Each structure stands twice: as structure tokens, then as C-alpha cells.
Amino acid sequence: MTAMTRRTVAALFSTLAITAGVIMAGAATAQTMPPSGAEPVRLRGTIESVAGDALDLTTRSGGAVHVQVPAGTRLTYIVKNSLESIQPGSYIGTAAVPQADGTLRALEVHIFPPGMRGTGEGSRPWDLGGEGGSMTNGTVGSLVSASGRVATVKYGNDEKRILIPDDVPVVAFEPADKAALTAGAKVIVVGRPVAESAVVASSISIGKDGLTPPM
Structure with a gap:
């Protein structure tokens, strides 16, 4: 393995570790949106649509949440x-x-x-x-x-x-990019509430090949 390859692998694992850490630390329940300005939330659901740097999510309890996906959002399969x-x-x-x-x-x-x-x-x-x-x-x-x-x-x-x-x-975990954010994908979103039924994502974990993330 070349030095460059070792650095690339190390960077990949570092990104995955940060993402997993955010998932582990996400607060609140998966289905209830707290008021704007509250602590980070963890939302489980299905992507309904994707447009630019945002997506619309239906939570497992049927709620609708608009999710902003800024540059730097950590994405993991x-x-x-x-x-x-x-x-x-x-x-x-x-x-x-x-x-x-x-x-x-x-x-x-x-x-x-x-x-x-x-x-x-x-x-x-x-x-x-x-x-x-x-x-x-x-x-x-x-x-x-x-x-x-x-x-x-x-x-x-x-x-x-x-x-x-x-x-x-x-x-298990694999790296992902924005191409993984497609309608129908099952996801876990960790983010910060910014308005009623709206969050800015810090990380999104996407079930690959139709998988529903079980955690």
C-alpha cells in the first residue's frame, strides 16, 4: 500500500468514524420534532424527494420534515x-x-x-x-x-x-456521497432544528440497496 493510499484509507475511516459518532450522539426520539433551536435530533424515515441541497423526509410515524443538506454533511451507507x-x-x-x-x-x-x-x-x-x-x-x-x-x-x-x-x-458501514440520496431510500438523519418541521443535517446514514437502517 502506497503512502497516498494509506492516507486516503485513513481519511475515509476518519470520516466514517465521525459520522457514526454523530449517529451515536444524536439526541431526542426519532419521530418527534422539538422546537427550533433545540438540541440535535435523530430522525428515521424515508426520502420522498430530493431537490438540490435539500430533501423531504417522511418519518416512520408519518410526519413530514424538510431537511437541508449543506456541503460537508457526512454521508454513510x-x-x-x-x-x-x-x-x-x-x-x-x-x-x-x-x-x-x-x-x-x-x-x-x-x-x-x-x-x-x-x-x-x-x-x-x-x-x-x-x-x-x-x-x-x-x-x-x-x-x-x-x-x-x-x-x-x-x-x-x-x-x-x-x-x-x-x-x-x-x-456495517461504507462511504457514500450525495448520489445515495434518492427517493425511496431509508435513512437516519441527525441534524439541528431550524424551524417547525425543518432541520439542517449534520449526518445522514442511508440504507444501501433498500435496506432500512436498524439502529
Whole structure:
């Protein structure tokens, strides 16, 4: 690999890491628009139309939001992956819900490429799965396959035991550009409210080939 190629790859992973970090940090629920000037929001939905540097989004709850997409908005594909890609040493994120025995049950798993190791490390509340929903980013330690997989996910000095069912969605990240913003694409938009039902995007994650981003 040439020095220029190494720099290009490093820059790519840096961009993806920033994008994923913005997704992890996006506040509020996916379906409710707060007043203008509030904290950043995370919106999940489907692109209805694209015109220039803006798009119209229908959220999963049916709301309509106008999204400005300025130059510099971070764009990332979310792509389908497989359970077999989750291995000891993998750096993953997983939205999950608590179980009666104190473990977590994954709702989805996203696998970070090596250059994004450390992105959003830790465990925090998340707006999927109802009360008690969480997002945990960390390194897979032990991994036991039985009825589903039970993974120990370590972050700092802490860890979580997480059941990963056989049918859980597993995804990964790829770079994207504005050509990915097309009508019908399923997206997660993180942005800043600027008016009623309008935001300026800081990052957009796009499900590739019709995929709905599961996180």
C-alpha cells in the first residue's frame, strides 16, 4: 500500500468514524420534532424527494420534515452483513433491551471496520426498544453460540452480556456521497432544528440497496 493510499484509507475511516459518532450522539426520539433551536435530533424515515441541497423526509410515524443538506454533511451507507462476521475481537455497536436475568437482548448489531475501533465506546440510553433501551459500543470478548449467540461486549473497565438472536439484523458501514440520496431510500438523519418541521443535517446514514437502517 502506497503512502497516498494509506492516507486516503485513513481519511475515509476518519470520516466514517465521525459520522457514526454523530449517529451515536444524536439526541431526542426519532419521530418527534422539538422546537427550533433545540438540541440535535435523530430522525428515521424515508426520502420522498430530493431537490438540490435539500430533501423531504417522511418519518416512520408519518410526519413530514424538510431537511437541508449543506456541503460537508457526512454521508454513510449502512450495508447488510452477517452474524458470522461477529467474532471475538470485533468492535461492534448494538441497540438492545434488558432481560429479566440482567443481560441484554440485541435488536440490531453494527460492525465497525478496524479504522473505527473506539467509536462511541460505552453504554448509554437509546431510543429503540422502549423504556430501558440502550446502545452499547465495545469489543467482543467471549462469544458462545447456542440458541443465538451470547457475546460479552467490553468497554473500558465494564462489560455487558448480550444475547444476539439468530434473526437479528447485522450491518456495517461504507462511504457514500450525495448520489445515495434518492427517493425511496431509508435513512437516519441527525441534524439541528431550524424551524417547525425543518432541520439542517449534520449526518445522514442511508440504507444501501433498500435496506432500512436498524439502529
